[in-house]
Amino acid sequence: MQITGHTIFIPGATSGIGLALARAFHAAGNVVIVGGRRTELLERIVAENPGMHAARIDTADPASIAEAAATVIAEHPELDTLITMAGIMRAEDWHSADGFLDTAEEIVTTNVLGPIRLIAAFVEHLQSRPDATIMTVSSGLAFAPLAVTPTYNASKAAIHMLSESIRLQLADTSVRIVELEPPSVRTALMPGQEESEFAMPLDDFVTEVMGIIASSPDATEIQVENVKFLRYGEARGDYPYVVATLNRLDPHGH
Template sequence: MDKSGNTILITGGGSGIGAALAHEFHAAGNRVIIAGRRQAALDAVVAEHPGMAAMTVDMGDAAAIAAFADRLVADFPALNVVVHNAGIMVVEEQIDLAIAEATVATNLLGPIRLTHALLPHLLAQPAATLMTVTSGLAFVPLAATPTYSATKAALHSWSQSMRHQLKDTGIEVIELAPPGVQTDLMPGHAENPQMMPLDDYIAEVMGLLRQQPALEEICVERVKFLREAERRGEFDQVFGALNAAH
């Protein structure tokens, strides 16, 4: 992925990691389009970045995604980078079917549906990038958020398969796997001192994205406790530590 001159879509770009990535990519000389459900949140980000664009979409709605993809390609024919950042994370008491279905629709089916809709366009570009945002919880689940953790594990697996399928094309697949970060993803996260400060996370991510040769997974040091737990033979211990308070 070139560091400038791209046309980049970031879903979930109205807040948190998505908004922070939008700022960095815009500052580096890219055309950035942020997307999300809340027009006011998108407008607030765009107001601080002249030239940035915003479009609304519900990533849990299949028909809305298809219509959004058509508008996106028509309005931004140079689109060559898609960052699948939109996601929801909700605590589930045992099984809450409404939460589980909404989480799967947004976190997993959303990226799959949007990629399906945009893939012919991306394949026609000289070079393109699919960037998925998973989580350290893809590798060691948080029992209080079982469906969130499961969707991120599935998105990690999907990213690996898509990378292999597209290896002979001009599309690269990059996975960002954040640790807990101080954002509004869940109530209390933004103020939780155990979470990684957002500015620190984004600074480390941008440094990793600049590395050559390019990395397939962007894992900051703080997430390796989770990412590498099974590789270290410490999955049970890390799972126990992560879930001790729940």
């Protein structure tokens, strides 16, 4: 993926990593469309970032995804990049169904079905562009589990394998699949995470991500240095140590 010259739709870009990346891509010379549920928040973001565009979308609602896709493609036929940023992270207690079932279903709907439905809504259009990208968003927790967030961990592992698989299927098209793998980043994804000393400052994370994209445009996985401890535990042979360290030191891991 080149760092500039694209038209990018980012559902889930009204806060946190999504908004920071939207601003960074906008500053790098891309046309950026931010997506989110709250119209007033989208309007404020557009007003604060002249030249940015917005589209209302609820990625937990199939009808909203279909409607937003039709609108974005009609208004921005040059669209060539989709970043499936929207996601939620919740703590769960699996000792009884009351402690996790409703939450787990909500996470799967947003974190797994949401990206699948988004890709389904845009993949045919993206294949019509000469150089297109789908950027999925997994997590370091796809590779090492945080005990308090079982379904989140599983949802991000699913996104990793989905990315690996559709990359193979779409190898005969103009669409490349890039997987962004954040570590814990100082955002409001989980209570207390914005103040966690173990989480990476948001600006540092985005700066490193943009640097990786600029220097390695053919990368299939975007990995900042902070995530490699989690990502490669099994390959290094220290996976038990990684899991023990993660769960002892970082109650707000991403």
